[in-house]
Amino acid sequence: MLKKEKDPAFVKFRGIVKRFGKVTAVEAMDLDIPEGALVTLLGPSGCGKTTLLRMLAGLESPTHGDIIIKGKRVNDTPIHRRNLGMIFQNYALFPHKTIFDNVAFGLKYRGIPRDVMKDKVLAALEMVRLPGVENRMPSQLSGGQQQRIALARAIVIEPDVLLMDEPLSALDENLREDMRREIDKLQQDLGVTTIFVTHDQREALSMSDKIVVMKDGRVQQEGTPIEVYNNSANHFVADFLGHSNFIGSTVEAPENGRIRVRLDDGSSFLTNPSETFNPGDRADIVIRAQKFAINHRSDQGELAGMNVLSGRIRERNYMGGEVSYYVELANGEVIHVINLVKRNPFRRGDDVTIAVDPENCRLLRELP
Amino acid sequence: MTNGKSWKPWALLSPSLSAVFLLLVIPVCFVVVYSFWLRAPSGGDIPAFQWGNYAKFFADFFYPSLLIRTIRVALETVVLCLVMGYVPAYFFYRTESRFKPVLMILIMLPFWISFIIRTLSWINILGDSGLINHLLLKAGLISSPFSMLYNEGAVLMGLLQYLLPFMILNIYVSLDGIDKSLTEAATSLGCTEWQAFREVTLPLSLPGVSAGCLLVFVLTCGTYLPPMILGGPGNDMIANLIFKRIIGTLDWPFGSAISTLLLGLLGVIVYTYNRYLGINQIFKSLR
Numbered sequence: 001m002l003k004k005e006k007d008p009a010f011v012k013f014r015g016i017v018k019r020f021g022k023v024t025a026v027e028a029m030d031l032d033i034p035e036g037a038l039v040t041l042l043g044p045s046g047c048g049k050t051t052l053l054r055m056l057a058g059l060e061s062p063t064h065g066d067i068i069i070k071g072k073r074v075n076d077t078p079i080h081r082r083n084l085g086m087i088f089q090n091y092a093l094f095p096h097k098t099i100f101d102n103v104a105f106g107l108k109y110r111g112i113p114r115d116v117m118k119d120k121v122l123a124a125l126e127m128v129r130l131p132g133v134e135n136r137m138p139s140q141l142s143g144g145q146q147q148r149i150a151l152a153r154a155i156v157i158e159p160d161v162l163l164m165d166e167p168l169s170a171l172d173e174n175l176r177e178d179m180r181r182e183i184d185k186l187q188q189d190l191g192v193t194t195i196f197v198t199h200d201q202r203e204a205l206s207m208s209d210k211i212v213v214m215k216d217g218r219v220q221q222e223g224t225p226i227e228v229y230n231n232s233a234n235h236f237v238a239d240f241l242g243h244s245n246f247i248g249s250t251v252e253a254p255e256n257g258r259i260r261v262r263l264d265d266g267s268s269f270l271t272n273p274s275e276t277f278n279p280g281d282r283a284d285i286v287i288r289a290q291k292f293a294i295n296h297r298s299d300q301g302e303l304a305g306m307n308v309l310s311g312r313i314r315e316r317n318y319m320g321g322e323v324s325y326y327v328e329l330a331n332g333e334v335i336h337v338i339n340l341v342k343r344n345p346f347r348r349g350d351d352v353t354i355a356v357d358p359e360n361c362r363l364l365r366e367l368p
Numbered sequence: 369m370t371n372g373k374s375w376k377p378w379a380l381l382s383p384s385l386s387a388v389f390l391l392l393v394i395p396v397c398f399v400v401v402y403s404f405w406l407r408a409p410s411g412g413d414i415p416a417f418q419w420g421n422y423a424k425f426f427a428d429f430f431y432p433s434l435l436i437r438t439i440r441v442a443l444e445t446v447v448l449c450l451v452m453g454y455v456p457a458y459f460f461y462r463t464e465s466r467f468k469p470v471l472m473i474l475i476m477l478p479f480w481i482s483f484i485i486r487t488l489s490w491i492n493i494l495g496d497s498g499l500i501n502h503l504l505l506k507a508g509l510i511s512s513p514f515s516m517l518y519n520e521g522a523v524l525m526g527l528l529q530y531l532l533p534f535m536i537l538n539i540y541v542s543l544d545g546i547d548k549s550l551t552e553a554a555t556s557l558g559c560t561e562w563q564a565f566r567e568v569t570l571p572l573s574l575p576g577v578s579a580g581c582l583l584v585f586v587l588t589c590g591t592y593l594p595p596m597i598l599g600g601p602g603n604d605m606i607a608n609l610i611f612k613r614i615i616g617t618l619d620w621p622f623g624s625a626i627s628t629l630l631l632g633l634l635g636v637i638v639y640t641y642n643r644y645l646g647i648n649q650i651f652k653s654l655r
Contacts, residue, residue, distance in 0.1 A: 059552055079555045086556040092549040096571050105567075109558030150553075157557060 007070075010035035010193050011056065011161060016065035018051050018217075025051040027217040029065070033161075033210075038187050038194045040204040043214035044240070049197045052214075053163050056195065058082050069160060080109070085154030085192075087164040091146040093138040099125070099149055100134035106157035124152040127186065144175045148182065155190060162187070162194040168203060180207060201241050205229060213237050231274060232286065235367055243289035245335050248366065251281040258358055261285065265331040269307040270358035275365070282366040289338040291360040294325060297351040306355040309335065313350045327354055396631070402624035413620055421625035431609070431626070435633070438606040441520070442588035445527045449584045450577065452528070453535035457576075458569075460536075461543035475533050487526050487597045494522055494598075518600035526594030531587055535580040542576020543569070578645055586634055606630055 011033035018026040026048040033039050041049035054060040056067055058079030066073050074082055093102050103121045112120065125131050128148040138146055147167060154162060167183070168176045184207045187194050198204055204211050205225040213220040213228060213236075221233040232238035235246065249261040249269065258270040259277055263285075271285055297310055314334065315326040323345045325337045337354055346352060403421055406414040425431045456475075460468060478486060493499045496513035504510045516522060546569060554564035592607035606626065613623035 057552075057556060059556075078560075079552075080558050080560055082556075083558075084556055086553060088549045088553060090547060090549060092547060092553040094550060094554070094568055105554070106557035109563070153553075153557070163556075 007035040008032060009068075010070060011195070012066075012068040013052070013056075014066045014068065016052070016055065016067065017063045018048070018055060018060065019063045024217055026055070026062075029217070029219065031212060031219065031222070033193060033195060035193055036191045037209040038184070038196060038207060039210045039212060040196045040198060040208040041212050041214060042198060042201060042204040042240070043220075044199055046216075047214040048217035049199075049214050050165055051217075053165055053195060053197050056161070057084055057086055057163055083157070083160050085157060085159035085162045087147070087150050087154055087162070087167045089166040089170055091138075091143070091150045091170070093146055093149055093153075095138050097138075098134065099136050099138065099141070102138065102149060103134075103153045103156055105153060110157065120156055121152075124156040125149075127155070127189075128152045128182070143171055144179055147171065147179060151183065151186065155186070155192065159192065162192050164194065164196045166197055166199070168198070169200070176203075183207070205241070213240060215240075230362075232362065232364075233274070235284065235286075235364060238286045238288075238362070238364070243336055243338060245285075245287045245289065246364075247285040247287065247333070247335070249283055249285055249363075251277040251279055251283055251363075253279055259363060261363065263309075265309075265329055265333065267307075267309060269361060271361040271363040272359050273363040275363075277363065277365075283363045284366050286362040286364055287335075287356055287360060289324070289336040292335070292337040292339070292354040292356050294327070294337050294339050294346060294352050294354050296346070297353050303353070303355050305358070307358060307361060308353050308355045310351070310353045311335065313346055313348050313352060316346065316348050318345065325352075327352060399624045399627050402620050403628045405621040405624075407619055407621050411618065421622045422629070424622060425625060425629060434604060434606050434609050435630070437604075438589055441523065441527070441605060442585045444524060445531060445588045446581050446584050448524065448528055449531050449535040450581060453532055453580065454539055454577070457536045457539035457543055457573075460540050461546075475536055478529065478533060483530060483593060484597075486529060487593050490522065490526055490529070490598055491517065494525070517598060518603075520599070520603050522598040523594045523603050526598045527588055527591065530591070530594065531584045534583050534587070538580030538583060539573060539576040542573045542579070546572045578641075582638065582641055586638070589630065589634055 009032035013029050013031040016026055016029040016031075017024070029048075029052065031052075041052060043049050051060060055062050056069075058074070058077065061075065067075055069082065094105070097105070100121055103124055104117050107117045107120060121134065122131070125134060128151050130145060130148055130152070133141065133145070133149075138149065141149065147170075150167075164183070168179055171179055180203055183196075187207075196204075196208070208225055210222060211225055211228050212222045215236050221228050221237045223231075228237060229241050232241060232244070238244040238246075247263060249263045249271075252260045252262055252268075254260075255270060259273045261269050261271055261283060263269060269285060271283075277283060293306075309327075309329055311327040311329040313325050314328040317324040318341075320341075322338050322340055325339070325346065327335045327337055329335065335354060402413070404417045404419070406416045406418065406420065408414050460472065465471075491498065494516040495501070496515065496517075498516075500516065501510075501513040504514060550568050550572070551561075551564045554568050555561065559567060589605075590607055592605065592611045595603045595605050595608050596611070607630075610623050610626050610630070613619045613626065
């Protein structure tokens, strides 16, 4: 069977600006959402991610710019004609309607005959693995179950785009993981284009086809989870996606595709640059806490080709599977290291070396 | 084993419970007891137990007709308050204006002025030499004052200005508890704003609507100032009759009997309302 070509720009934002009075929530945004993909808008609160989602839904209108769904400009299409499925943080189930009536709500307004409606509703409940609850009231279900009903209510109308506004943040930690996998699987099974808003980098990294990192109403970086994690475009992205060390340095010279830099404490590092640098430039080496390997200083093993620093453990936090160390260098700088727990975790006061592969040392231009 | 702290809620409740008991329950019991007493031709009250006062009420259609009129006026007031109260309440729910707190205070403002003064002030507006007639005469639209006072319309006006804030606040409180994302969810599923209002907002605001209606109804049944000040001879309600019997002719036994009947009737209405309109049911579904 000939597979239909997927539209790489199923949803398009073109020059979107949104102002609330004097506050700019979204600034000159251009963004393409590929068909069938799960795209995450990731950023801290106030970064404009929810506003962007609400503009796509039709709950806010952009101050400037165009929103295009399936090649059609929808700026002037009211929300009820956009055929979108929306999932809210607080579920937003209708408390006075049964589960059946909640799920059937969108079908009713699409003029689906009663018997077809019934089949579709029951199939949707089956799909979110909650068959048999159709006669209950929302208040009789747990939070996780309510969110699954909300999911059923949104997918039963076969929306062009599924919009999720922090759908997991009201759930307990353990439930969140289950629900995340549930959404991920459902999205893949249905192949529905999905936009997922979150401030949780783990959610974003684990389920997205594409992550859009936002800050102050602007896109900081877009790419696959691996791209944005390993090749963070700037300090903000590197920091937001978890536990990065920024080490100040001066560029010395290129060396076999790498760049050699001199750290402020005098050590020399080979780094993996994302852009071109000239000798003498100031740059920050970005190294994730997990990329360091920590060893006793006496234990000089396989360190050939690695960048090595030595210091003393100032603080240790045991976290079950992993341990987080804060290693103080001779010049007082503190490096955050996260390692898996081996036989005996290091203790506070231990003299250690920390080593990192040049591959994992990204070089970013120093912030002005 | 009993919970060692079980007395605490009672201790905290005791001041208000004793106030209610001393100032409400006991006086009401006195009224009920009085309603069986006899009134001597000389004017004194004679303790007795007989149904004469109640028989007297139903013997002459004049008295029950006042009760019927009271209920009719109360229902009219409820409908007017509901229609005129829902719209502002909904406005308060939806508005994001920074003047909302000021507007809310304006709703409360009438409570700062005595009910009697507010009722009397309508004479200055509706009276023959009041504001409206003055302006109409001056504008040459009418040649002689247009009579607006001392009829049921004026009484309803007086009741409305007294009771509208209660209705607005009751409905507003109910609306305010409705998550606005419910309307957003409804419209995202294909409803227009109006359909979403009918499907979601209106049904979820019914607890406030029904509480407001009940409150307005009961308060109207018990009020005598608007008919007394703004009504004519034919606009008396049941509370005016009680007032006249007890304060006017000092006929405590008969006045008490009418009071007891009104109390019983309102009790039955509140009970039935609660039971068949299922107020509790609605509350339950609100999470």
